[in-house]
Amino acid sequence: MNLAVIGFGNAGGKIADRLLAFERETGRSLSAFAMAVNAAAIDLEKLEEIPEAKRLLIGQTHEQVKGRGAGADPELGAEVTRQDLNEIERALDGVPLHAVDGFLVVAGLGGGTGSGGAPVLAERLRETYEEPVYGLGVMPGSAEGGRASLNAARSLQSFTNATDNLMLFDNDAWRSTDDSIEGGYQRTNQELARRFVTLLAAGEIDGSQVSESAMDSSDIRRTLSTGGVSTIAYSEATVERETRKSQGLLGRLSTNGHDEQESENSDLPMKIHGLVRKAVQSRLTCPADVSSAERALIVISGPPREFSQKGIQRARQWLEQETQSVEVLAGDDPRQDADHLSACVLLSNVTDVPRVDQLQEQAVGAQDSIDDQAATREDEIDELITDDQNRLDPV
Numbered sequence: 001m002n003l004a005v006i007g008f009g010n011a012g013g014k015i016a017d018r019l020l021a022f023e024r025e026t027g028r029s030l031s032a033f034a035m036a037v038n039a040a041a042i043d044l045e046k047l048e049e050i051p052e053a054k055r056l057l058i059g060q061t062h063e064q065v066k067g068r069g070a071g072a073d074p075e076l077g078a079e080v081t082r083q084d085l086n087e088i089e090r091a092l093d094g095v096p097l098h099a100v101d102g103f104l105v106v107a108g109l110g111g112g113t114g115s116g117g118a119p120v121l122a123e124r125l126r127e128t129y130e131e132p133v134y135g136l137g138v139m140p141g142s143a144e145g146g147r148a149s150l151n152a153a154r155s156l157q158s159f160t161n162a163t164d165n166l167m168l169f170d171n172d173a174w175r176s177t178d179d180s181i182e183g184g185y186q187r188t189n190q191e192l193a194r195r196f197v198t199l200l201a202a203g204e205i206d207g208s209q210v211s212e213s214a215m216d217s218s219d220i221r222r223t224l225s226t227g228g229v230s231t232i233a234y235s236e237a238t239v240e241r242e243t244r245k246s247q248g249l250l251g252r253l254s255t256n257g258h259d260e261q262e263s264e265n266s267d268l269p270m271k272i273h274g275l276v277r278k279a280v281q282s283r284l285t286c287p288a289d290v291s292s293a294e295r296a297l298i299v300i301s302g303p304p305r306e307f308s309q310k311g312i313q314r315a316r317q318w319l320e321q322e323t324q325s326v327e328v329l330a331g332d333d334p335r336q337d338a339d340h341l342s343a344c345v346l347l348s349n350v351t352d353v354p355r356v357d358q359l360q361e362q363a364v365g366a367q368d369s370i371d372d373q374a375a376t377r378e379d380e381i382d383e384l385i386t387d388d389q390n391r392l393d394p395v
């Protein structure tokens, strides 16, 4: 699939940047166009892959923003985006519409610019273009507090409504206690890029011979056409050097450092099936109950000699049972020079997502305490600046 990728806000820009880097590192092709939009000049300067000409600063003339961001206020993020929509649209004139299958708007949901602005842009894109508009929304960690949860829970509603499908990544599920904030983001952005690029770039050939059961962009589009929110599962196994060189002979697959010596021809179906099971049972980009998915899609990616149609079919049948859905597509994505075999599973329109419930709970609590504080703040200020018996007059 080829997409026009727009990173909105700080997290959105950094993640779009990482998607491009991952494409370059793995020789995959996902973004036919990439751009970053932000209300903070300093964030745009830090990007490495998105060319300067494709970085757009919005809200420069807005008196509360002036190039310094939306200060975690999504209303302000939405307002400056609406104000500068024409300028954003002019920048999008560069999108090669003949070569893209859709748009992907990427944003962190816990701040102001991305949280408020990304849904506004997505809505406009849907009004203007016929191509589908997908979102990639990053949910804040619960430790970020009530304000971030409130922003995210509200943005989740508008972003889901404004897109054909909102794919989620949950920072809470991917946070590690050993990480510094920025170091943690670098690590999680890499994991995020691995999953999204492997899945969405499937079918975009890199010179490898295309197989009959190759995944193509229409399969991905169909799976994403459910609306709602989606999550992605991923698992990989290293293909050892001997296996890569000696096609058809005894091969060694190493998973998580544990080598298994197996007969390649007879065991490949089991390996592929095992890889898909392991993916679905591992950490998803946003944890969800797999059985609540409306549709699913499996992409097996790696050197074609490691593929097994029997294995892919078995994995598909297994996932059909797990999701209780008849809409499970499966295919391969040949990457001749890859040093690993991977299984990527898209679970589309998942409706049982405990993290969303938790986020909403935290958001409602935050909204209540903001309202309570607002109601008593005037009295508290008054009490502070007035003496006990109210004997003093103001100057």
Ligand SMILES: Nc1nc2c(ncn2[C@@H]2O[C@H](COP(=O)(O)OP(=O)(O)OP(=O)(O)O)[C@@H](O)[C@H]2O)c(=O)[nH]1
Residues within 6 Å of the ligand: 008, 009, 010, 011, 012, 014, 015, 039, 040, 068, 069, 070, 071, 072, 073, 107, 108, 109, 110, 111, 112, 113, 114, 115, 138, 139, 140, 141, 144, 148, 171, 185, 186, 188, 189
């Ligand atoms: N996964 C990931 N999440 C990030 C990263 N940076 C920020 N976030 C998340 O994104 C949320 C929004 O933060 P930003 O993107 O900095 O905010 P913004 O959209 O630029 O909005 P303002 O700074 O308020 O103008 C945060 O609450 C974090 O949860 C990142 O590099 N990776």
